[in-house]
Amino acid sequence: MTSVTRFLLDRASEPRLETPAPPRQIIDVAFQCAARAPDHALLRPWRYLVVEGDARHALGELFARACNDNASEQELEKARRAPLRAPMVIVGIATPKSHPKVPEVEQLMSAAAGMSFLGLALRDAGYGVMWRTGGVAYHPEVLDGLGLEPGESVVGFLYTGKVSANKPPVPRPDTGDFVKVWRGPGCQESW
Template sequence: MSVDAISALHQRVSVPRLTGPVPTVEQQQAIFQAALRAPDHAYLRPWRFLVMQGEQLEALGELFGQSALADTPDLSADTLARFQGLPLRAPLVIVAISCHQEHPKVPAIEQDLACGAAVSNMLLAAHALGLGAVWRTGALAYHPLIKRGLGLAENEQIIAFLYVGQPAGERKQVPQLNVDDFFQPWPPQA
């Protein structure tokens, strides 16, 4: 399945329930290429991506569990197992990392936004390919143990854990929003 760009933009929804198989190499390459077309002030390419599947997801789960135990040493076995199982909710996880570079015209926030745009492009590409995807962050994205465990440098920040796979069940309905509720002329018309 492949859809045109406007349809993908208008119909994309997050798909939190995912299953295998892992997207094909061709699908993954299409998703990766979409990331690299994100807007990027000064062509800094202020991003990098870690791609995980199979045993790598289990290793990420162990890292999630270690971070949870570091915060709460008396964590219950069930809660620890939940943290360890988080990456297993999809057959493919892409960790998007913003890599801040010194630049006189491009502050770190713009570099984070560029990486976020790359994630958005990957979400759209996954949808256009008939896959499901969901952007996750939460406390784990900011935890120093996770950052260290994934090899992030001091100038790097996790922007997303992008979960990708086959949709498990029906996609949720696209909410119908009125564009006039969000877009107004300026200055306001009297």
């Protein structure tokens, strides 16, 4: 087994993150890795926003405004504190372009692959990451507040920082639970 395979098998989301955030030189390399995501026709259908420092409070206010009208003060406060769970939040944005041979869904998958590569690169540099979405990723007020253009969408919020506490390992599924051998139309066999 190669070190890359071992690295991937050990990958985990880390919900407990603290300062420091990754420095600029680490983030730059991680973004270079994100730009290596599969990208049919080299459309580069993604962009990123880095949120840190006091801007995390502004992001929390956007999250609170995305809560429904019946939200309790406790729910609003939870939304406000969400971006403070890490010293840095990277917003992944899908920016699909019109192309005769590359449907939008392929471009969204490219943006998602870029987020995954970004997270793996940060983890390799010694930082923890947690990819989050939820209703705030799709709420028009959040999209507008982040400056998204029509047709753009949030792929996710990648929280990053130093891991503050180890968590127990997450059980992983058996490959036989999600892999079959296809032998032709209507014929699938167990892996």
